[in-house]
Amino acid sequence: MHSDTLTRVPGLLYGGDWNPEQWPESVWAEDAALMREAGVTMITLGVFSWARLRPGPGEWDFAWLDRLLALLHEHGIAADLATATASPPAWLVRAHPEILPVTAEGVRLEFGSRQHYCPSSPAYRSAAAELTRKLAERYAGHPAVALWHIHNEYGDHVTECFCEESAADFRRWLRARYGTVEALNHAWGTAFWAQRYGSFDEIEPPRAAPGPVNPTQNLDWRRFSSDALLECYRNEKAVLDELAPGTPVTTNFMSMFKALDYWTWAAEEDLVSDDAYPDPADPRAHVNAALNYDLMRSLKGGRPWLLMEQAPSAVSWREVNVPKRPGLQRLWSLQALARGADGIMYFQWRASVAGAEKYHSALLPHRGTASRGWRETVRFGAELSRLGELAGSRASAGVGILLDWDSWWALELDDHPSARMRWRELLADWYAALWERNVTVDFVHPGASLDAYRVLLAPNLYVLRAEHAALLERFVSDGGHLVCGGFSGVVDEHDHVHPGGAPGPLRELLGVAVDEWWPIPDEESVPVRLPDGEAEATRWSEWLEPVDDVETVAEYAAGELKGLPAVTRRGRAWYVSCHLGPAIGAVLDPVLAESGVRPVAPGLPVGVEATVRRGPDAAYLFLLNHGEGAVSVPVPPGTDLVSGDPTGPSLSLPPSGAAVIRHAFGQP
Structure with missing residues (x-):
């Protein structure tokens, strides 16, 4: 096969x-x-x-x-x-x-x-x-x-299951992960609230308890439950x-x-x-x-x-x-x-x-x-x-979005500065901005090879291991562009806050230190002054302290953080300290332009999705009309496999219409 x-x-x-x-x-x-x-x-x-x-x-x-x-x-x-x-x-x-x-x-x-x-x-x-x-x-x-x-x-x-058999299995998993109960006590920070364990046999799953359960225990439980x-x-x-x-x-x-x-x-x-x-x-x-x-x-x-x-x-x-x-x-x-x-x-x-x-x-x-x-x-x-x-042909991307389940799980634990920082909701606007620009993206683990990408986006990377930060530093030094969202680089793999605070091991690369997190209450927003206009930050903002040779791309225009940087860049590394919603596209546009990332098919009407798959002998341009009206789109010379008709220089797509155009390499 x-x-x-x-x-x-x-x-x-x-x-x-x-x-x-x-x-x-x-x-x-x-x-x-x-x-x-x-x-x-x-x-x-x-x-x-x-x-x-x-x-x-x-x-x-x-x-x-x-x-x-x-x-x-x-x-x-x-x-x-x-x-x-x-x-x-x-x-x-x-x-x-x-x-x-x-x-x-x-x-x-x-x-x-x-x-x-x-x-x-x-x-x-x-x-x-x-x-x-x-x-x-x-x-x-x-x-x-x-x-x-x-x-x-x-x-x-x-x-997940919290029965006695699951508890025994959890203890076996913890022994394999930590080796000694002393190592577990360090990882779980059990000096807090007198939670120290004398042996693995004393550990139970994070069942219902009088108050907040140890966050690292909860994180390990998420890891264990996936593994079980x-x-x-x-x-x-x-x-x-x-x-x-x-x-x-x-x-x-x-x-x-x-x-x-x-x-x-x-x-x-x-x-x-x-x-x-x-x-x-x-x-x-x-x-x-x-x-x-x-x-x-x-x-x-x-x-x-x-x-x-x-x-x-x-x-x-x-x-x-x-x-x-x-x-x-x-x-x-x-x-x-x-x-x-x-x-x-x-x-x-x-x-x-x-x-x-x-x-x-x-x-x-x-x-x-x-x-x-x-x-x-x-x-x-x-x-x-x-x-x-089409079978066997592949789509490819020049932009990668960093996704780490450890970071997702830990981000959404209890007792954080804001319960509104949820991975899928943070990701949605970043991804939508690329979709609207017909820029294809891959998802990539921060510990994987990053060589295929010209741009890496991290809408949130709450958990950041030192070795993953080193890979990101090398990516930027090799010519890649990194855009990192707020509340990133906060903790290590044990959910321990990095020394010196956020963004932890990315501090030198990004050129900023987070002095204090400044969550935005529900139903409120903070204006942010961008190079070409103003946007509203919701959900999240941060008091940033930049170091030398850091450019302020956008600043807070009102409130307690007025005049402080909201978006910064240091060379090819960008930091977005607030949740900008759909306005994140205005931040990403210059990054895409400088990196040379181009839309699959530029100049398409709003609502038309374009992607390309490539096989050994041809490329296949997909055009999908998600809009409510008919549109005319420019197309390369080739054959529409859906209708069997030759194509070029334009094609009319009705609402819910689609074309799959086989064309020669070098076309859009």
């Missing part, structure tokens, strides 16, 4: 979750025929089938799955075969009630939903590995199986690697998800897959979706990824579930391709008639083939087949 090919299935993948155990077997053949009609190439099978595959402790039933895989193969459809371990069956829970998870308040959660298990439970892990082994022994090498799908959406409902779920994944992956080598393995992520460190997780996957559910009621949903898709592409260094789940129309779990207007499903699917996906799949194939998701849309809706949704399913399947040559 080529390293840039998701599976052995040629072209772009198209399909969705199929749950045939919810239907009489007489429906299965009809489903397979309709899949062929719709152009489906791969189906996810068996995600919630544990109780069907193993009805009791001494029972196994694979005959029905044998017939399903044979049916798919007969119709030329590949299977993404799940290990079915996301929801333990009732008989297992009753035989081992300790499997059920426990909250921080000591409440044991019950059977009756899904993901009802403690990640550290030996009984759960053993049963999951046994099921995975039975599946792999039976279906390794099956001609229909093109991908293995472990579990489903780890952490969706249970990200990762151990569940590894537990099954080891079985598949042993018995089914050569078939790729994935587990579906949930976009930019706080609970799990996806840098660590992605390293364990053969390919990255994602579940994404932008809200059709949000007029800016496509910007946030682009952000999530850029992350998915970045997690494996730019390799193509798979959109495993999205909604064909409405979901069922928001307070108000707005459907996708005609054409929006197609536009948003093409957006995932534009940002590096090599497959478009959905939840689910056929709409359920019972259960918690019976009102969730499907490729085959309740009304069946007479529905608008079905017509869009068939139309897009045909369109996707014309884009098959």
Whole structure:
């Protein structure tokens, strides 16, 4: 299998979750025929089938799955075969009630939903590995199986468990991390509030307590909880690697998800897959979706990824579930391709008639083939087949955004100067400014190689390790441009404040010291004087003390900080001490200009998204119109793969319109 090919299935993948155990077997053949009609190439099978595959402790039933895989193969459809371990069956829970998870308040959660298990439970892990082994022994090498799908959406409902087994596992994790309890006491700062431990056996999870819990204990708990779920994944992956080598393995992520460190997780996957559910009621949903898709592409260094789940129309779990207007499903699917996906799949194939998701849309809706949704399913399947040559091509970026889950977790702990400093909200405006300028970005861990980028952005880097700061210093000295947001460089990996205060080990590079943090109350703002106008800072500001040869780019224009620098630069290193909202674009513009970073396609109308993927023989320009009106856009000479028509020098895009233009290298 080529390293840039998701599976052995040629072209772009198209399909969705199929749950045939919810239907009489007489429906299965009809489903397979309709899949062929719709152009489906791969189906996810068996995600919630544990109780069907193993009805009791001494029972196994694979005959029905044998017939399903044979049916798919007969119709030329590949299977993404799940290990079915996301929801333990009732008989297992009753035989081992300790499997059920426990909250921080000591409440044991019950059977009756899904993901009802403690990640550290030996009984759960053993049963999951046994099921995975039975599946792999039976279906390794099956001609229909093109991908293995472990579990489903780890952490969706249970990200942590506070039971005694989890406590024991936490203590094992801490011993491995620190070696001695003395090292732990130092890291956790237990001299504060008489929290010193005499042995690891005295440590418990951060359960509900009378007051604030030790922040480093909470940070380590976040690290441990991500790792505990990762151990569940590894537990099954080891079985598949042993018995089914050569078939790729994935587990579906949930976009930019706080609970799990996806840098660590992605390293364990053969390919990255994602579940994404932008809200059709949000007029800016496509910007946030682009952000999530850029992350998915970045997690494996730019390799193509798979959109495993999205909604064909409405979901069922928001307070108000707005459907996708005609054409929006197609536009948003093409957006995932534009940002590096090599497959478009959905939840689910056929709409359920019972259960918690019976009102969730499907490729085959309740009304069946007479529905608008079905017509869009068939139309897009045909369109996707014309884009098959995109498979394996890559998107690239000259701008990187630094993302560290340790920093995210620690930033949002309790008892900080402001609870309004939240990573996703800080990031949103920085990312949106680049999206509006059609500048493609990667996400990058601060400890990774930075050589591919001309500009690095750090909207917030609250936790900063000394070795990561050294990499940033080298990046700037080698000619890169760094823009760092406020409340960065505050603490080390143990959540200890750096000597001398913020921005810690970046103080010399940035040329500033933070004398005092100055959070801005809700409903208030502070004017900031920029070179070409004035903006309003909200949420956050800082009293900065610059050193020599530091330029003040912007200053506070009123309030207690009037006249003090708000934005500074020292050479190619910039510091933004306040939250500027959308006005951050005015700060980034000169950085982009000086670094030589250019838009993918300059001069496009507002609301038109442009990205480029490059293959060995051609480049592919995506143009997506998220606006409400028709627009005319300049395009290079080439071929629009969507319509099949030759292009240039301009193209009209209706609302929700899209073009994918194959053109020669050197064009925009």
